[in-house]
Amino acid sequence: MxxxxxxxxxxxxxxxxxxxxxxxxxxxxxxxxxxxxxxxxxxHRDEIQKAALDALRTLDGSTKSAVQLITGASAEELDELGGFSS
Known part of the structure; x- marks a missing residue:
């Protein structure tokens, strides 16, 4: 390669x-x-693997979970800002 x-x-x-x-x-x-x-x-392999697995666990395929992962905002904070339509 x-x-x-x-x-x-x-x-x-x-x-x-x-x-x-x-x-x-x-x-x-x-x-x-x-x-x-x-x-x-x-x-730092263990730390990297844990962070990657934590990120995958938070993603459920929704836009809301992706925004939470990227921004670090909680579900409650996103809801306060107007939330996401289903």
Whole structure:
């Protein structure tokens, strides 16, 4: 499977850290970021999985549940704002 390159943006301080790490590890910035992201995701896999499952549990196929998930608003708050028609 061919992989496409997708640019990411980081602030200047982070870019400097990446540059220094790449230099001293004799690696490319791309490789440093790749390894760092993979390690981060591996270290937070349980949190990510829990959040994904929680999100799926809240979705019942309705517009209201999708808006709740996106906005973080409760059902009561949405109802106060006018709610959704069935």
């Amino acid at each position: 061919a992989t496409a390159l997708a640019p990411i943006k980081v602030d200047g301080d982070t870019d400097e850290l990446i540059s220094h790490a790449a230099h001293f590890l004799r690696s490319s910035k791309k490789d440093v970021v790749d390894v760092a992201v993979r390690e981060y995701i591996q270290n």
